[in-house]
Structure formats: C-alpha cells, structure tokens
Amino acid sequence: ALDTPARIYYKNESVSPSGSHKPNTAIPQAYYNKMEGVHKISTETGAGQWGSALAFACNIFDIDLEVFMVKISYNDKPYRKTMMNTWGAKVHASPSELTDAGRAILSEDPNSPGSLGIAISEAIEIAAKSEETKYSLGSVLNHVLLHQTIIGQEAVKQMEMAGEMPDIVIAPFGGGSNFAGLCFPFLRLNFEEGQNIRCIASEPSSVPKLTRGEFRYDFGDTIGMTPLIPMYTLGHHFVPAPIHAGGLRYHGAGAIVSQLLHDKLIEAKSHDNLEVFEAGLLFAKTEGIIPAPETNHAIASVIAEAKRCKEEGxxxxxxxxxxxxxxxxxxxxxxYLSGKLHKFEISDEEIKASLDKLETPKI
Amino acid sequence: ALDTPARIYYKNESVSPSGSHKPNTAIPQAYYNKMEGVHKISTETGAGQWGSALAFACNIFDIDLEVFMVKISYNDKPYRKTMMNTWGAKVHASPSELTDAGRAILSEDPNSPGSLGIAISEAIEIAAKSEETKYSLGSVLNHVLLHQTIIGQEAVKQMEMAGEMPDIVIAPFGGGSNFAGLCFPFLRLNFEEGQNIRCIASEPSSVPKLTRGEFRYDFGDTIGMTPLIPMYTLGHHFVPAPIHAGGLRYHGAGAIVSQLLHDKLIEAKSHDNLEVFEAGLLFAKTEGIIPAPETNHAIASVIAEAKRCKEEGxxxxxxxxxxxxxxxxxxxxxxYLSGKLHKFEISDEEIKASLDKLETPKI
Structure with missing residues (x-):
C-alpha cells in the first residue's frame, strides 16, 4: 500500500483478553498485591484499556477493583465500562462525587468532561483514605515501564528469528509504558553493543509534552497528590483536547523516558488526529486489524519513515x-469516516500559559 | 471453576480480524467471485459477524459490498456497522426502502425490527435485479458448511498434538456453518474409523428448530425467493424473539446438518438466554476471553456435559x-449484568401456528 522499500514489522499486543499490552503490567501488579495480602485496589483509566486490563488481572487474583474512568470516555465508550464490570470491577465516571478531588472539580465545573490527571487524583484519594486499599497505576512510573519491557524482549528474539534487526523502533506515547516496553530492550543493544537503532515516541500534536513541553519537576496527577517526577510536561493543570485517544490525553511523561529524550538518546514525533486516523484506516484495510486510536499514532510515524525511505531510495x-x-x-x-473529525491545533501561547501556572521546581 | 473430571478444550476462532470464524468462508467466497470477474456482492447480516467478515474479504479483493443488516442489530450494535464501513462496505438497516421485499414488510409494519430471513430476501433481490451483482450467504448452504470444515480439520490435528481425541464435540447452531465446520471432520472419524464421538449442536430455546422444529422443505429466506431446502425449520415466517444472539435468530437449518440430525448421527440441545449468559460470564471470568453471545450457547452445553461427568464420575x-x-x-x-435480561419462552402452540402457515412440500 505504501510502495516503499522499507520492511515493516509489528509486535501484536492486540490479542490479549482485554485487547492491549496493558495486562503485561496489570497481572504482575495484581499478583504482587495478592502476595502482600491486599484485597482491594483503586485505579483510574482514560480510554479504558488500563482499567479493563487491571479488572481482568484482579479477577484472576480475587481482588476488588474500583476504577475512576474519565467521564468523556465513560460516556463515549460504554462497552469498555461493561467489559470491566464483566470481570467484576466497579466503575465510576470521573470527576465523581465520591472524593474531595472530584467534588472540588465539579463545584468549579459541574460539566467537567474529566481528564486522566483528575481520575488519578480520585483513585489516589480513595487509597490514601483507606487502610486496606492500595493504588495501582498503568503507565508513567518506573516499575510499570519495566514490566512492559517484556514486549521488547520478545520482539528482540522475534526479530532475531526473522533474521534482521530494526533500524527504527516506534511506539505510541501516553505516559511512557507502551514506548518504553518496546524500545528499552532495543536501546540496550545501542548502549551495550554499540548498535544505532532509532527509537521514536509518537504523541498527539494536541498533547505535545515531548515535542513542545518543558523538562522539569511536575506532579503525575491534576490535584498534586503524587510525588514530584522529573518529566517532560505541559503542566499538571493542562486540559488535553477531546481527541479519540484517551490513553494519550495526559500532560506528562515518565521519568526514565524523559531523561532519555533530554539526553537525545531517543526521538519524539507528533501527529494530528486526522493524520492518525488516515494512517489507522490504511492499516485496517491493508492488514485487516483495526487498530486502537492510540496505536494509530505509531502507525502515522511508521508511514512517515516508510515514505522517507522511498524518497531516499x-x-x-x-x-x-x-x-x-x-x-x-x-x-x-x-x-472520522463521516468527516466529523476536525484537527485540534495548539498554540505556543496556550502551552506557555499552562506551564506558567506551575510552581513546581525547575531542573 | 466447574470442579469436573472432564477435560475441556476449545478451538479459538475469535482472533480473526473480524473476530469470528466467518472469514473462513468469506475469503474463499470473495476470492472465487474475483476469479469470475465479479465487482459487486450483496449480502445480509444478523449480528454483524458475517457482514464484517465479508467486508474484510471484499476489501482484500477490491469488490464492492452492500450489506443488509437486521434493523434491531443495526441499532443495538452500531460498532459492527462502522467496522464494515471501515473496510469499505455499504450497510443498510433491514427492512429498508431499497427493495420490494423491504417495502412490502414496512408497509405492513413500519416498525419492523427485521429478521435474518427478511434481510436475506432484500440482499437476494438486489442481486437478482442487477446484471453485475452476485449474492453471498454466510451459513446454511453446503459450500459454506464445507469451507468452515477448516476449523475441524485443524482441530483434529491439534487434538492429535494434544495426545487425545474428544468424546464430545460442541458448537453453536444458527444455520449450521459453525457447527458443521467443527464437527464434520470428527464425524468423518465416526463414519470411516468407527469412532464414537458425540457431536452436539447448541441452539437458543427461543429458536428451537433442531429440537422442536419439523423436517421438511422450506425456503431459506422470509419472502420465499431461495430454492427449497430440506431442513429442520420453524417455518420461514417465524419471527425469533429479540435475543442477543443475532446469528442464531434464524428459522431453519442447513440441509446436510438437518439430514444428519434426522438420521440421529448428531444431537441438538437448547439453552435459554439467561443460561447462556451465565455460562458466558463464567467463561469470561475463568479464561479471560469474553465470548460472543452465539458462542455462549456452546459453552452452556459444555458446562452441562462437564457437570454430568462430575455426577457420573x-x-x-x-x-x-x-x-x-x-x-x-x-x-x-x-x-445481563444489570438484571434486565429475561427469559423468552415459546409454546408448542406458537411453533405449530408458525408451521401451519407453510405451504411447502413435506418430506
């Protein structure tokens, strides 16, 4: 379909029970909680992929799960909610009336569509106020990124079986677990074996923390309840545009990935929401698998690199x-198919205004 | 979860691009049409599994596809429609104003929720009235059943790899392709090698053509446009209850399967719609995969047989x-989870009334 000399491979994480790579960390997190005698976990979910993966994992280990799902996704993707219910989890639309964080947001804006940052605040508050409830996060934090490296470890072996190593490795970027999961094991080949594999993180141009954000300390949630993390961020108050890629609607980036980007050991690209659906549709028609909108960001980067291969021969x-x-x-x-999707542009002024609100330490 | 001495295996057809076994016949049908120079195909779909499989297949071979989707499913499962659109197919809610058959139904009942039989009539009419359009069917007919035997052929080999042969083979029953696909290759072992493998077709108790229907000639569609087929039927005018298993809401059964049942070489069981969702939920919580409602009928039969194993030791x-x-x-x-699903009972009088309307030849 691309008429390119590039050879394109993909690691298929879409066939897990919950439909994404998220069980790679959901299952160990639920397992370790079970070993510690934990009977209840709280979490948040954006597009619902993390929430359903953890619901599946908690179901396996007989742990109660309470999920705060970003309200716009809760309304747009009711099937994800029901999937979580099917595996036994309770799901609330966030912001909710169940937490101080949620009530504070709702008192300012009763019609708030929610955000991943707000939902994290609510889930953390539930855990902080309860003796027996622990909080679990699906991306950003170091242990989550490292659990996901099973993706890249398998991919290295599979590429060896295919008889070639990638020149370029690409993954979508929300908080970092998807990207780190695939890329870290290939970066190891760069660092230890002197290889020169380019690793590209693909983010939405409407949530451009890696490409246009600032590298500084920031909170992982909107209210400011998490420890400070050194990260590329748009500011924890940043409200991402309502794009159909809930898992990428997040203001910040995990610490390890942020440092790697700062040290120019990895790259970041951004794609607008029309470009990513065009890429996803081409992939669906060519390969048969209809990808998640988050995944379409990686595919848009792949297509850009494949076209460059053609131009450069x-x-x-x-x-x-x-x-x-x-x-x-x-x-x-x-x-997208009915032409109702439009681009979300973001100006330098908007980004600056969001970052100016931050009182967290600079690096 | 069942604490049974039975050993349970399943053939997983849910990981195809369109999510079911249907591409097994959609792809060869589209291929043979392509070889014959056909540029346009019409078809119908109940739950949307067949329609999306054929949309996927026609996309591969660059054939236009027009799908008549049973209106109740069109409204309940808009995501299936969009999946078909993503692969380039046109989808109409049936009954539609596009055909004489659809208009006739709508003039009698403007609020008709549609049925598989009506949708078949509409799709056939489109093909019959057009020089260049061919009609394609996803079950019932002999060639479809035989395409699907790839399922059972693979399963025989896989069971050999697992080192044991099944005593009982079970599949859901709509028109017959799902059941025939898995069971025919095992029936061959019965016929040619003297094995004694029980093959069970699982149908909804609200659409009990195999367990309570009559073996006679009937039409495959509601209007009476198809050739007559010797089949177990509830009568082509039968309107199935609005259960959430659109693929099984069909009045009749394929000819080969019907003859096998008549000759007592296979068995049929029926399950009510609450029992099948209970079975599906147990499977989802145990195995992680959330099955289609059609599939849940087979799982209900599996659970019944597994419990019998336990009772009989x-x-x-x-x-x-x-x-x-x-x-x-x-x-x-x-x-189901919110308790809104209720049982659909069907009386002998209702079945008799439907069969009494038939003027087709008895066998």
Missing part, C-alpha cells in the same frame, strides 16, 4: 508496537 | 468452538 527495517485493537473505538472511526 | 474430553469474541456485544452483557 533506502531500505530500512521498521518495527512498531501494535499496542491495541480498536474494537471499542468504532465511534471514533465512525466520526 | 467419568472423565470425558470435550471440545467446543469458541467461534467469536463478544467485544461488539457488551450491550448484551450490560443487560
């Missing part, structure tokens, strides 16, 4: 993470 | 067809 090997299927995102495809 | 090997995932059926799970 070079044959590169490209690997990307097909991190999830789009079976629960058909409303987004419907809007 | 015998260890049987059971194989069933996990024919599809339930990612597009979460509304049905939602209704």
């Amino acid at each position: 070079v044959s590169k090997t490209i690997l990307f993470n097909l991190s999830g299927h789009g079976n629960f995102d058909m409303k987004a495809y419907e809007e | 015998v260890s049987k090997t059971i194989l069933f067809n996990l024919s599809g995932h339930g990612n597009f059926d979460m509304k049905a799970y939602e209704e």
Whole structure:
C-alpha cells in the first residue's frame, strides 16, 4: 500500500483478553498485591484499556477493583465500562462525587468532561483514605515501564528469528509504558553493543509534552497528590483536547523516558488526529486489524519513515508496537469516516500559559 | 471453576480480524467471485459477524459490498456497522426502502425490527435485479458448511498434538456453518474409523428448530425467493424473539446438518438466554476471553456435559468452538449484568401456528 522499500514489522499486543499490552503490567501488579495480602485496589483509566486490563488481572487474583474512568470516555465508550464490570470491577465516571478531588472539580465545573490527571487524583484519594486499599497505576512510573519491557524482549528474539534487526523502533506515547516496553530492550543493544537503532515516541500534536513541553519537576496527577517526577510536561493543570485517544490525553511523561529524550538518546514525533486516523484506516484495510486510536499514532510515524525511505531510495527495517485493537473505538472511526473529525491545533501561547501556572521546581 | 473430571478444550476462532470464524468462508467466497470477474456482492447480516467478515474479504479483493443488516442489530450494535464501513462496505438497516421485499414488510409494519430471513430476501433481490451483482450467504448452504470444515480439520490435528481425541464435540447452531465446520471432520472419524464421538449442536430455546422444529422443505429466506431446502425449520415466517444472539435468530437449518440430525448421527440441545449468559460470564471470568453471545450457547452445553461427568464420575474430553469474541456485544452483557435480561419462552402452540402457515412440500 505504501510502495516503499522499507520492511515493516509489528509486535501484536492486540490479542490479549482485554485487547492491549496493558495486562503485561496489570497481572504482575495484581499478583504482587495478592502476595502482600491486599484485597482491594483503586485505579483510574482514560480510554479504558488500563482499567479493563487491571479488572481482568484482579479477577484472576480475587481482588476488588474500583476504577475512576474519565467521564468523556465513560460516556463515549460504554462497552469498555461493561467489559470491566464483566470481570467484576466497579466503575465510576470521573470527576465523581465520591472524593474531595472530584467534588472540588465539579463545584468549579459541574460539566467537567474529566481528564486522566483528575481520575488519578480520585483513585489516589480513595487509597490514601483507606487502610486496606492500595493504588495501582498503568503507565508513567518506573516499575510499570519495566514490566512492559517484556514486549521488547520478545520482539528482540522475534526479530532475531526473522533474521534482521530494526533500524527504527516506534511506539505510541501516553505516559511512557507502551514506548518504553518496546524500545528499552532495543536501546540496550545501542548502549551495550554499540548498535544505532532509532527509537521514536509518537504523541498527539494536541498533547505535545515531548515535542513542545518543558523538562522539569511536575506532579503525575491534576490535584498534586503524587510525588514530584522529573518529566517532560505541559503542566499538571493542562486540559488535553477531546481527541479519540484517551490513553494519550495526559500532560506528562515518565521519568526514565524523559531523561532519555533530554539526553537525545531517543526521538519524539507528533501527529494530528486526522493524520492518525488516515494512517489507522490504511492499516485496517491493508492488514485487516483495526487498530486502537492510540496505536494509530505509531502507525502515522511508521508511514512517515516508510515514505522517507522511498524518497531516499533506502531500505530500512521498521518495527512498531501494535499496542491495541480498536474494537471499542468504532465511534471514533465512525466520526472520522463521516468527516466529523476536525484537527485540534495548539498554540505556543496556550502551552506557555499552562506551564506558567506551575510552581513546581525547575531542573 | 466447574470442579469436573472432564477435560475441556476449545478451538479459538475469535482472533480473526473480524473476530469470528466467518472469514473462513468469506475469503474463499470473495476470492472465487474475483476469479469470475465479479465487482459487486450483496449480502445480509444478523449480528454483524458475517457482514464484517465479508467486508474484510471484499476489501482484500477490491469488490464492492452492500450489506443488509437486521434493523434491531443495526441499532443495538452500531460498532459492527462502522467496522464494515471501515473496510469499505455499504450497510443498510433491514427492512429498508431499497427493495420490494423491504417495502412490502414496512408497509405492513413500519416498525419492523427485521429478521435474518427478511434481510436475506432484500440482499437476494438486489442481486437478482442487477446484471453485475452476485449474492453471498454466510451459513446454511453446503459450500459454506464445507469451507468452515477448516476449523475441524485443524482441530483434529491439534487434538492429535494434544495426545487425545474428544468424546464430545460442541458448537453453536444458527444455520449450521459453525457447527458443521467443527464437527464434520470428527464425524468423518465416526463414519470411516468407527469412532464414537458425540457431536452436539447448541441452539437458543427461543429458536428451537433442531429440537422442536419439523423436517421438511422450506425456503431459506422470509419472502420465499431461495430454492427449497430440506431442513429442520420453524417455518420461514417465524419471527425469533429479540435475543442477543443475532446469528442464531434464524428459522431453519442447513440441509446436510438437518439430514444428519434426522438420521440421529448428531444431537441438538437448547439453552435459554439467561443460561447462556451465565455460562458466558463464567467463561469470561475463568479464561479471560469474553465470548460472543452465539458462542455462549456452546459453552452452556459444555458446562452441562462437564457437570454430568462430575455426577457420573467419568472423565470425558470435550471440545467446543469458541467461534467469536463478544467485544461488539457488551450491550448484551450490560443487560445481563444489570438484571434486565429475561427469559423468552415459546409454546408448542406458537411453533405449530408458525408451521401451519407453510405451504411447502413435506418430506
């Protein structure tokens, strides 16, 4: 379909029970909680992929789960909510009336569509106020990124089986677990074996923390309840545009990935929401699998690199993470196919205004 | 979860691009049409599994596809429609104003929720009235059943690899392709090698053509446009209850399967719609995969046989067809989980009344 000399591979994480790579960390997190005698976990979810993965994992280990789901996703993707219910989890639309954080947001804006940062605040508050409840996070933090490296470790072996190593490795970027999961094991080959594999993080141009954010300390949540993390951020008050890629609607980036980017050991690209659906549709028609909107960001980067190969007449090997299927995102495809999707532009002034609100330490 | 001495295997057809076994016949049908120079195909779909499989297949071979989707499913499962659109198919809610058959139904009942039989009539009419359009069917007919035997052929080899042969083979029953696909290759072992493998077709108790229908000639569609088929039927005018298993809401049964049942070479069981969702939920919580409602009928039969093994203290090997995932059926799970699903009973009088309307030849 691309008429490119590039050879393109993908790691298919979309066939897990919950439909994405998220069980790679959900299952160990639930397991370690079980070993510690924990009977209840709280968490948040944006697009619902993390929430359903943890619901699946908690179901396996007989742990109660309470999920705060970003309200706009709760309304747009009711099937994800029901999937979590099917595995026994309780799901609340966030902001909710169940927490101080949620009530504070609602008192300012009763119609708040929610954000991942707000939902994190609510889930943390539930855990902080309860003796027996622990909090679990699906991305950003170091242990989550490291759990996900199973993706890249498998991919290294699989590329060896295929008889070639990638020149370029690409993954979508929300908080970092998807990208780190695939790329870290390839970065190890760069660091230890002197290879020169380019690793590209693909983010939405409407949530451009890696490409246009600031590297400084910031909170992981909106209210400011988490420890400070050195990260590329747009500011924890930043309200991402309502794009159909809930998992990427997050203001910040995990610490390790942020440092790697700061040290120019990895790259970041951004793509607007029309470009990513165009990429996703081409992939669906070519390969049969309809990808999650988050995944489409990686595919947009792959297509850009494959086209460059054609222009330059070079044959590169490209690997990307097909991190999830789009079976629960058909409303987004419907809007794209019917021409109802429009671009979200963000100005330098808007980014500066959000960062100016920060009182957290600079690096 | 069942504490049974039975050993249970399943053939997983839910990981195909469109999420079910249907591409097994959609792809060859599209291929042979392409070889014949056909540029346009019409078809119908109940739950949307067949429609999306054929949309996927026609996309591969660059054939236009027009799908008549039973209106109740069109409204309940808009994501299936969008999936078909994503692969380039046109989808109409049936009954539609586009055909004489649709207009006739609508003039009698403007609020008709549609049925598989009506949708078949509409799709056939489109093909019959057009020089260049061919009609394609996803079950019932002999060639479709035979395409699907790839399921059972693979399963025979896989059971050999697992080192045991099933005592009981179970599949859901709509028109017959799901059941025939898995069971025919095992029946061959019965006929040619003298084995004694029980093959069970699982149908909804609200659409009991195999367990309570009549073996006679009937039409495959509601209007009476198809050739007459010797089949177990409830009568082509039969309007199935609005259960959440659109693929099984069909009045008749394929000819080969019907003859096999008549000759007592296979068995049929029926399950009510609450029992099947209870079975599906147990499977989802135990295995992680949320099955399609159609598939849940087979699981209900598996559980019944596994419980019998426990009661009788015998260890049987059971194989069933996990024919599809339930990612597009979460509304049905939602209704089940919230207690809104109720049983549909059907009386002998209702069945008799429907069969009495038939003027087709008896056998």
